[in-house]
Each structure stands twice: as structure tokens, then as C-alpha cells.
Amino acid sequence: MNLKKINFGNYGLIITFIVICIFISIMTPKFLLPQNIRNIMIQVSINALIATGMSFVILTGGIDIGVGSVAALAGIVVTAICKGFPETSIFFYIIIGLLVSLIVGVLCGGFNALVITKFNVHPFIATLGMLSIARGFAFVYTGSKPVFGLPDSFGWVGQGYIGPIPVLVLIMVIVLFLAHIFLDKTVLGRYIYAVGSNEEVAELNGINVKKIKFLVYILSGILSSLAGVCLASKLISGQPAAATGYELTAIAIVVMGGISMTGGKGKIWNTIMGLLTIGVINNGMSLMRVSSYWQTIVMGFIIVAAVSIDQYKVKKS
Amino acid sequence: MTNSFLVEIENISKSFPGVQALDSVSLNIYSGEVHVLIGENGAGKSTLIKILAGVYQKDIGIVKFKGKSVDFQTPRQAMKEGISVIHQELSLIPDLTVANNIFLGREKARGQFLDNNYMVDKAKEILESLELNIDPNIKVESLNTAQKQMVEIARSISWGSSMVIMDEPTSSLSEKEVKSLFNIILKLKKENVGIVYISHRLKEIPEIGDRVTVLRDGKIVKTLPVKETHEKKLISLMVGREIKDYYHFKTQQKKEKIDKILEVTNLTSEPYFRNISFYLGKGEILGIAGLMGAGRTELLRAIFGIDQFQKGEILLKNHKTRFNHPDKAIGNKIGFITEDRREQGLLLDKSIVENISLPIIKFRANRGFIDKDWEKKVSSKFKEKLRIRTPSIYTTVKSLSGGNQQKVIIARWLAAESDILLLDEPTRGIDVNAKAEIYALMNDFVNAGGSILMVSSELPEILGVAHRIIVMRKGELSGILSRDEATEEKVMHLAALK
Numbered sequence: 126m127n128l129k130k131i132n133f134g135n136y137g138l139i140i141t142f143i144v145i146c147i148f149i150s151i152m153t154p155k156f157l158l159p160q161n162i163r164n165i166m167i168q169v170s171i172n173a174l175i176a177t178g179m180s181f182v183i184l185t186g187g188i189d190i191g192v193g194s195v196a197a198l199a200g201i202v203v204t205a206i207c208k209g210f211p212e213t214s215i216f217f218y219i220i221i222g223l224l225v226s227l228i229v230g231v232l233c234g235g236f237n238a239l240v241i242t243k244f245n246v247h248p249f250i251a252t253l254g255m256l257s258i259a260r261g262f263a264f265v266y267t268g269s270k271p272v273f274g275l276p277d278s279f280g281w282v283g284q285g286y287i288g289p290i291p292v293l294v295l296i297m298v299i300v301l302f303l304a305h306i307f308l309d310k311t312v313l314g315r316y317i318y319a320v321g322s323n324e325e326v327a328e329l330n331g332i333n334v335k336k337i338k339f340l341v342y343i344l345s346g347i348l349s350s351l352a353g354v355c356l357a358s359k360l361i362s363g364q365p366a367a368a369t370g371y372e373l374t375a376i377a378i379v380v381m382g383g384i385s386m387t388g389g390k391g392k393i394w395n396t397i398m399g400l401l402t403i404g405v406i407n408n409g410m411s412l413m414r415v416s417s418y419w420q421t422i423v424m425g426f427i428i429v430a431a432v433s434i435d436q437y438k439v440k441k442s
Numbered sequence: 443m444t445n446s447f448l449v450e451i452e453n454i455s456k457s458f459p460g461v462q463a464l465d466s467v468s469l470n471i472y473s474g475e476v477h478v479l480i481g482e483n484g485a486g487k488s489t490l491i492k493i494l495a496g497v498y499q500k501d502i503g504i505v506k507f508k509g510k511s512v513d514f515q516t517p518r519q520a521m522k523e524g525i526s527v528i529h530q531e532l533s534l535i536p537d538l539t540v541a542n543n544i545f546l547g548r549e550k551a552r553g554q555f556l557d558n559n560y561m562v563d564k565a566k567e568i569l570e571s572l573e574l575n576i577d578p579n580i581k582v583e584s585l586n587t588a589q590k591q592m593v594e595i596a597r598s599i600s601w602g603s604s605m606v607i608m609d610e611p612t613s614s615l616s617e618k619e620v621k622s623l624f625n626i627i628l629k630l631k632k633e634n635v636g637i638v639y640i641s642h643r644l645k646e647i648p649e650i651g652d653r654v655t656v657l658r659d660g661k662i663v664k665t666l667p668v669k670e671t672h673e674k675k676l677i678s679l680m681v682g683r684e685i686k687d688y689y690h691f692k693t694q695q696k697k698e699k700i701d702k703i704l705e706v707t708n709l710t711s712e713p714y715f716r717n718i719s720f721y722l723g724k725g726e727i728l729g730i731a732g733l734m735g736a737g738r739t740e741l742l743r744a745i746f747g748i749d750q751f752q753k754g755e756i757l758l759k760n761h762k763t764r765f766n767h768p769d770k771a772i773g774n775k776i777g778f779i780t781e782d783r784r785e786q787g788l789l790l791d792k793s794i795v796e797n798i799s800l801p802i803i804k805f806r807a808n809r810g811f812i813d814k815d816w817e818k819k820v821s822s823k824f825k826e827k828l829r830i831r832t833p834s835i836y837t838t839v840k841s842l843s844g845g846n847q848q849k850v851i852i853a854r855w856l857a858a859e860s861d862i863l864l865l866d867e868p869t870r871g872i873d874v875n876a877k878a879e880i881y882a883l884m885n886d887f888v889n890a891g892g893s894i895l896m897v898s899s900e901l902p903e904i905l906g907v908a909h910r911i912i913v914m915r916k917g918e919l920s921g922i923l924s925r926d927e928a929t930e931e932k933v934m935h936l937a938a939l940k
Contacts, residue, residue, distance in 0.1 A: 310814075312807045319800060322789040329748065329778060329786060330801040330854075331769035389791060 138383055138398045145402065149409035156412060163291070169404035170297035171359070173396075174352040175371055176378040177304045178345030180396045183379050184308075185338060186321045186388025187248035189345045191237065191255030193371035196353030197364070198259040199229040203354045204272040204363030207279055215281045222282065222358070226350040233259055234346025238339040256372070263365040272363030283359025293355060300348065305393040317341060321388025370421070377424055378403050380431040387439055403427070447506075448473040448605055448636040449494070454503030456489055463489040465660040466503070473604065474634040476627060478647050478668070481657035482680055482843075482873035487640050490657070491607045494638070495527045496520035508604070518547070526598035527607040534590055536583035541565035543582050544597045568596045572626050586735055588619035595626055606630060607638040612646060613871055616733035616899055618938055624650050642871060644673045645902070656680055677874055700724055702757075703893050704862060706745070709754035714740035715917040718754070722862070727884060727894040729908025731901070732937045737917040738897040739781060742864045745895075746778045747771045772801045777855030781866035781897075783844075787851045790840040794832060795821040797839050797850050802858045824853035828883060845876025852883055863887065865896040869903060881907055901930045913937050 150156045175192045182189045203225040207218055233255055240251040285292045308314040319327040320337045328334050352371075357363050382399025384391030406427070410420050449471040456464040464486045471477050479487045492498040494505065496514030505512055507523060514520040517527070534543045541562045542549075550557045550564075565578035574592050582590060591611060598606050608627075612620045627650060630637060639651065647654055648668055656663040656679040663679050700723030710716040715737030722728045730738045744751045747765025756763050758774060765771045768778065780786035788797055799806075799817045806813045821835045828849045832842055839850055848868065855863055868884070869877045884894055884907060898904040904911055911923045913936035921936040 310812060311810050312804045312812055313810065315796070315800075315803060315812060318792065318796075319789055322792055323785070325786050326789055327800075329746075329768050329780065331767070331772040331804075332800075333767065333769060389789070 138395075138402070142398065142402050142405070145405055145409070149405065149412070153409070153412045156409060161408070161412070163294075165404050165408045166294045166297075167291050168408060169400050170291075170293040171352045171355050172371065172374050172378060172403075173297040173400050174300055174348045174355070175375040176396055176400060177300055177393070178341075178348035179372075179375040179379050180304070180384055180391070180393065181308075181317060181341040182248070182345045183376075183384055183386060184317050184321045184388055184391060185341050186324075187241070187338070187341065188376070188386075189237065189252045189255075189342060189349075190249065190372040190376075191233065191252040191259055192345060192349040192352075192375055193368040194256045194259035194263070195229065195233045195346055195349040196356060196368040196371060197263045197366070198233070199225055199350035199353035200357035200367050201263045201266055201272060201363040201365055202229055204275060204279075204357050205266070208272060208275055211274075211276050215278050218279055218358075219282065222354040223351075226347055226354050229353075230345075230347030230350040231343055232346070233350070234343035235339065237346070238335075238342040241342070242335040242338050260365075267363065267365050269365055271365070275361050277361065280358055280361040283355055283357070283361070293359070296351075296355065300351075301393060301397060304396075308393055313337070313340065318389050321390075323389075373424060373428065374403065377428045377431065380435060381427060383435070385435055385439065386432055387435075446473055447471065448508065450504075450506040450509075451490075451494075452504040452506075454493065454500040454505060456493060456498060456501050462660050464493075464500075467657075467660070467662050469655060469662065469665065471605070471636045471638060472652075473636050474631050475652040476631060476637045476639050476650055478651035478654040479638060479640045479657060480642075480644070480647070480654060480676060480680060482875060485657040485680075486660040487657055488609070489660075491527065491609060491638060491640065494520070494525060494605075495607060496525075521598075521601050521603070524602060524604040525607070526601055526603040526605075527609065528591065528594045528598065528611055529609050534582045534593060537581060539579055539581055540569075540576055540585070540593055541578035543593055544568065544578070544600050546597070548601075564600070565596070568600050572596060572599070572629060574626075588615050588623070588734065591615070591623065592626065595630075599630075603635065605636040605638070607640075609640050610642060610871065611639070612641065612643060616937075617901065617934060618733060620646065642873065643900075644676055644874075647676070648672075680874065700726055703759060704745075704895070705757040707755045707757070709741070709744065709751055709756065711740060711744050711749060711751040713917070715744075715914065718914075718919050720912050720919065720922065722893050722895055723909075724893055725888050725891055726910070727888055727896060727908045729904040729911040730895065730897045730914060731899075731904050731911050731933050732897075732914035734899070735916075736914040736937070738914055739866055741914070742778065742866055742895065742897060745771075746776060746864055748778075772858065773805075775859060775861040776864065777801075777858055777860035777862070778864045779848075779851050779855065779866060779868055781870065783847055783851060788839050788847060791838050793836045794825065794830065794839055794842075794850055795835050798824060798854045798857050801854065820857045821853070824857055828853050828856075829879070843873075843876075845872045845879070848872055848876065848880060849883075852880070856887070861892060863892065863894045865894060865898075867898055868896060869898075869900070901933060904933070905930065 155161055175196065179189060179192065203222055206221055206225065210217065237251050237255050240246045240254070241248050282292050287295060308317065316327065316332050316337050319332055320334050324334050353368060356367055378399040379396060380386060381402055382395035384395045407420060410423065447470045451467060451469040453466045453468055454464060455466050467490060479490070481487050489498060493500050496517045496519050499513065499515065507525065512523065535546065544565045545561045550560045562578050569576050569578060572592065572595070574596065576589055576592065582593065585593065611623060615623060627637060641647065651668040653665060654668050654671060654676065655665040656676065658680060702721040703724045704722040707719045709718045718741060732738050740749065743749045745756060747768050747770055750766070763774065784790060795817055798821045803812050803817065806816050825832065825835050830846050830849045830853065832846060839847055842850065869880055872880065888894060896908060905928055909925055911928050911933060912919060913921045913923065913933055915937055923932060
């Protein structure tokens with residue numbers, strides 16, 4: 126019986142997705158062109174990285190709303206460093222990009238986790254602090270001016286292709302695949318579910334709950350930073366105001382996909398479905414020339430609706 | 443007892459997807475009677491009272507309350523009409539005062555402001571009428587479980603309830619607290635309140651009940667006056683067959699000298715317990731008796747490394763140990779079965795497999811990857827061995843009965859190959875069949891060389907199962923009894939008076 130319920134949930138998601146696709150393709154024939162589908166994939170790829178980190182955090186029952194700011198900060202740091210090395214290879218930029226993602230991610234995520242576990246601050250408030258802190262650093266560091274003057278080769282990750290596949294899409298696929306393996310097959314992945322399901326039970330069964338929280342906030346930090354680096358590469362500049370509102374999109378993706386806000390329930394498969402659905406909705410609205418302000422309004426309604434459905438499911442079970 | 447029916451239930455049925463929870467049930471309840479409902483888990487007791495209380499709605503049938511046909515849509519409606527429920531999980535708000543809790547949902551107001559003076563006076567009146575010595579001004583969080591229950595009862599009286607449903611009210615009470623609950627029930631009877639009383643403790647039925655109804659598989663087996671029945675008969679009605687004297691189940695007696703596997707000296711963790719010294723032998727079941735709040739659970743938690751102790755020493759297999767996290771205790775082959783299995787024992791929305799393997803997956807992992815074959819194998823093995831009744835090992839534990847849930851937790855620690863099990867009220871809220879099975883498992887475990895430290899508030903259980911009994915009173919060790927010298931009277935004496 127339980128199995129049926131889960132299946133129905135998944136079908137529900139797929140049906141919603143298909144209905145939305147049919148609706149948009151009727152409204153605008155451009156939607157199904159291969160070029161547009163590739164655009165959608167590129168558009169969602171940066172959000173996908175953040176949403177993956179967000180999935181880990183939400184699975185433990187937490188939330189990370191500082192992701193957009195952390196991404197912006199990482200974008201600033203990587204462009205500021207790379208600007209000093211204009212005559213090097215793409216490979217060098219990639220190494221710098223990964224190092225920056227790692228360092229900024231560990232620092233910001235570690236700080237979040239410290240505040241949450243050590244001082245018992247609610248994750249919403251702790252990461253709300255980070256939202257302001259990281260963004261503030263991005264502006265202070267640049268004197269609120271964008272970082273320009275990078276060579277075109279810096280843009281390879283954000284704009285380049287390997288064969289027919291955009292690099293960004295490749296990164297997204299790798300990250301989602303690794304995240305799936307991590308959650309489904311490893312002990313730490315299992316612990317993430319246990320913590321989200323019931324912290325006390327997890328602790329009594331020998332799981333170091335604080336350590337798991339450090340892990341998820343740091344992973345969220347690293348993936349947000351990686352997203353910020355990719356975004357900087359795509360724009361070939363560091364924008365202190367970049368990735369504003371990305372936390373909203375990431376949360377929308379995760380809950381739309383059906384990962385429960387109360388923690389412990391959901392798979393990367395859900396994140397992928399949420400990603401595609403949100404990506405298609407956004408793309409459809411752009412094709413239909415809905416203004417970006419209206420898109421923001423729609424996104425807000427989607428979050429509220431998705432969480433309401435989640436709450437309804439929680440109550441029913 | 444008057445002769446008017448307070449509640450008349452005629453042929454009600456209720457089904458959930460896949461289950462016929464109630465099948466054409468008819469039952470009458472008089473004003474001023476204590477009507478005991480018994481039955482195994484899943485027999486339909488909870489569904490029945492939830493329909494009476496407006497939580498569920500019946501599919502078909504008639505419910506008459508005070509002669510009038512009713513169909514409550516919400517618990518609030520039922521309460522307004524005069525039916526209230528004292529749930530197993532208490533529904534008080536810890537941050538509010540006793541008086542505010544009693545008036546929760548229908549606060550007395552003067553204009554837009556709460557009339558606290560009125561509520562406190564009125565609450566005091568009600569508490570006094572129940573001869574309860576509870577200050578209406580203190581916060582509920584500072585009360586013990588028994589007192590909270592009394593506050594719930596006071597609340598239902600303040601609603602002017604003419605029927606009170608009590609769902610296993612004694613399951614978390616000590617023997618002494620049970621007495622005071624029974625006094626209150628007698629008072630309610632005198633005021634012509636009808637009481638529906640659900641219990642797993644068959645022993646208390648003759649003491650408090652007037653009539654008893656036995657439910658099995660959603661049907662009523664029989665309703666009969668308590669005077670005309672006895673424990674064994676009730677058990678056979680509940681399970682549909684005779685089962686052997688489960689309360690008088692005896693673990694095999696130990697011979698001569700035993701090796702000490704765990705030795706505790708002067709263990710102190712203020713304000714919970716102090717200067718506790720005892721040893722646990724290999725192959726022994728050591729019972730810890732005492733009243734609620736005697737510090738027994740806290741003692742287990744300190745040994746397991748959940749809470750830190752201030753003074754004293756723990757020797758495990760002759761090595762001094764002090765665990766700063768349950769992780770370490772588990773690594774040293776100790777398992778802990780908590781008193782509250784839903785909140786502290788199980789990941790309710792996870793599968794049996796995940797619940798069994800939880801503490802040990804990391805020891806069995808291959809470079810951080812879960813050994814799913816092993817996990818499946820070990821779960822299947824213990825599902826068979828402990829006869830866990832479930833459609834599949836991938837079923838979520840939430841959908842299992844209490845007894846089967848407890849078996850999953852036992853399976854967990856058997857799979858972990860524990861040497862020592864710390865058990866806290868291992869059979870609370872479990873039906874008689876499953877109880878007997880769990881005692882048998884404990885017996886097998888110690889016969890295979892394991893050791894058990896068991897906290898229990900059920901005297902027959904502790905007297906029947908433990909080889910030796912230590913008794914705690916207000917955080918202190920008040921005595922150690924061998925099985926031969928232990929009697930209910932002696933244990934109670936050490937636990938309560940001394």
C-alpha cells in the first residue's frame with residue numbers, strides 16, 4: 126500500500142511535468158526546438174548545483190537560505206584571483222575555481238553549521254545571517270563594482286562545449302549523479318536521512334548528529350560556491366549582486382520535486398524532477414514574454430503551493 | 443450506577459484502505475460505570491474511541507449519546523457535548539500554567555483580556571474537588587507525568603464532561619500514582635460520569651472496572667461484568683486461545699558464581715542519582731525497580747554515554763570506561779532499548795531494514811559504502827527469528843503494531859551482536875502475546891551469554907524475569923534483592939517507603 130502511494134506521488138510529478146510541457150508547447154511552438162531544450166538544460170544547470178546542496182540540507186530537516194550570497198562571494202573571489210593571471214591555461218582556471226569553491230564553501234558552510242549546532246540557532250536564522258554576511262563581503266571586497274577584464278578563456282566552463290555537450294550541463298550531470306550515489310549508497314547518506322527522520326533516534330544509535338549537520342551545510346556551501354564560480358565564468362565577470370534570489374529558486378526546486386521540508390524523505394530523483402519542472406516553467410514564461418517580475422511572483426506561488434502539498438501529505442500519512 | 447444508557451453504539455463499522463478496523467460493533471455504556479476495553483494491538487480499541495471522540499467518522503451505524511443520535515466531525519464538537527479523551531500522549535502545553543491548560547481553548551476573557559484570576563480560582567476549585575495538591579499557577583513542564591495526567595482529567599471535568607475516555611492511563615504511572623488515579627476515577631463515578639478505560643494491564647481491571655469488553659480483529663468478542671471474569675479468561679478471549687501464564691514466566695535460574703561483565707561504583711549524576719553501585723553478571727538479567735522519577739532511566743542513559751556523570755566509575759569487562767557518545771557504547775557491544783520507542787527508538791517512516799541496520803552499518807561498510815546485501819540478509823534473518831509480522835522487510839515501521847515495532851528494535855541490537863542490553867520498560871504498551879515472546883527472547887539472549895539490565899515499573903514483570911533486582915528510590919540505591927527473597931511487598935517497600 127505504501128509502495129503504491131510513493132509511486133503515485135512520482136507519477137503525479139511526472140504528470141504535472143508533462144501537462145506543463147504540453148501547455149507551453151501549445152502556447153509557443155518554439156518550446157520543443159532542440160536549441161531551446163539545450164537552453165533549458167544550460168539555464169537550470171547552475172541552479173541544479175545549489176539545489177543539490179539544498180536537498181542535503183533539507184533532508185536533515187534544515188534549510189540554507191544563504192546560498193545565493195555564498196555563490197556571489199565565490200564568484201567575486203575567483204574572478205579577483207584569476208584577474209591576476211591573464212595569460213594562463215583553462216586548466217589553471219579550473220583548479221583555481223575548484224579551490225575557491227572548496228575554501229569559500231567550507232568557511233561559509235562551516236560557519237553556518239557552527240552557529241546551528243553550537244549555539245542552537247535555528248537554521249533559518251543562522252543562514253539568514255550568512256545571506257547578509259556573504260553578500261556584504263562581496264560588496265565590500267569589490268567596492269560594489271563588478272570585476273571585469275578577464276580573458277575569454279575564463280569563460281570556457283560557463284560557455285564552452287565538450288563535443289555537443291555544454292560544460293555546465295556536464296557538471297550538472299556529474300554532480301547529480303554523485304549526489305545520488307552518495308545519498309543512496311553510502312553510510313553518510315543514510316545518516317543524513319536518519320538525522321532528518323529523528324535526530325534523537327539517530328544520536329542514540331551512535332550517529333554524531335552535529336557532524337552530519339556540519340557535513341550538509343559544508344556541502345551546501347561548496348556546491349553554492351561552485352555554482353557561483355560557474356556563473357562568474359558564464360558572465361566572464363564577478364558581480365557582487367549576482368545570484369540574488371537563487372535561494373528561492375533552489376528551495377522551489379527541492380520542494381516542487383517532493384522532498385519533504387520536515388526532513389528524512391526524498392531522493393535526488395525528486396530534485397531532478399523539481400529542476401526540470403521549474404526550468405520548463407521559467408523557460409516557458411520567458412518564451413511567452415512574461416516579465417521577469419511576474420516570473421518572481423509565480424515562483425513565490427509555486428513554493429507556497431508545493432509546501433502546502435507537502436504538509437498535506439505529512440498530515441495524511 | 444444508574445440504569446440509563448449514556449452511550450449506545452449500534453452496529454458501527456469503519457474501514458481504512460486495506461483494513462476493516464471495526465466490524466459491526468455494538469456497545470452500551472452506562473452513566474457512572476467504568477467500562478474497560480481490552481484487546482490486542484490492532485483489535486480496534488483506538489478506532490472505536492476515536493470515533494466516539496470525533497477524530498474519525500464512522501462508515502455506517504448509529505451512535506447515540508444521552509439518547510440523541512450524534513455524529514461528531516471534530517474532537518471539539520465531542521468535547522462540547524461532554525465527551526473527552528485522556529490520550530496516551532498527553533496534550534498539554536508545557537509552557538503554560540496548569541490553570542491556562544485547564545482552560546485551553548475556551549479561556550475566560552474580560553473584553554479582549556484574559557481573566558487570569560477567574561481561571562486560577564476556578565482551576566483551584568476543580569483541583570481541590572479532585573483532592574489534588576497541584577498549584578494552578580505553576581507551569582505544566584515542572585509536573586511529572588502522573589500530575590500532568592491529573593491536569594488533563596481536571597481539564598475534562600472543567601468542560602463538564604459526562605463521559606471520559608482514558609487511553610492506557612496507567613502505562614506511564616508508578617504503582618502509587620495508579621492508586622491516586624483510581625481514587626479520582628471513583629470520584630468521577632460518584633458524579634455519574636461514564637468512563638471508558640483502555641488498558642493492557644489486566645491486573646488492574648478487577649480493581650477499577652465494572653464491565654469489560656473484549657475486542658478482537660475489529661469485532662466484539664464479549665462484554666461481561668468484571669466480577670464474572672479473571673485474568674486468564676480475559677487473555678484467552680483476547681487472543682482467541684489459551685496461552686501459558688505469561689506473567690509467571692520465569693527465566694531459568696542461574697547457577698553458582700557468575701563473572702562480572704559490568705560494574706558500576708558510586709556513580710553520581712546530580713540531580714538524578716547518586717552513589718549507585720552494583721554489578722551485572724554475564725548471563726544475568728538484573729532488574730531495576732523503582733517509582734517514576736527515581737533516576738532509573740537517567741542511570742541507563744549515563745551508562746550508555748548519552749548523559750555525562752559527575753562522579754564514580756564504570757568497569758566494563760574489567761576495563762575502566764566512560765563513554766562520551768552512544769557511538770562508543772555501541773562500539774563496545776552495548777545496546778539501549780529506550781522506553782519511548784516511537785520518539786527515541788525508531789525512525790518511524792523508514793523501513794525495517796534501515797531501522798535494524800542503523801547502529802551497525804558503518805562497521806559493515808566497505809569504504810563508506812553500505813553493504814546492502816548484508817543488510818538485507820541480516821534483516822530477513824531476524825525477521826524470521828523474532829517472527830516480526832510484516833508484509834516485507836521494506837515495510838515502514840510506522841505501520842507495524844507496537845509489539846512488532848519493539849521486536850524490530852530488539853532485532854537491531856541482536857544484529858549488532860550486543861553483549862549487554864539496557865532495556866527501559868521493554869514491554870510497555872505491548873499486547874500479551876508479544877510480551878510473552880519478548881520475555882522468551884530475553885531468556886534466549888542471556889542463555890547465549892548476553893547480559894541484561896532492565897528497568898521496569900511492572901512488578902510482576904520484574905519479579906518474573908529478573909535474576910536479581912536492584913531498587914532505586916529518589917536517586918539512591920535502596921536495596922538489592924535476589925530472586926528468592928524478592929516479593930512485591932518488599933520491592934514496593936524499598937521503592938516507596940524505607
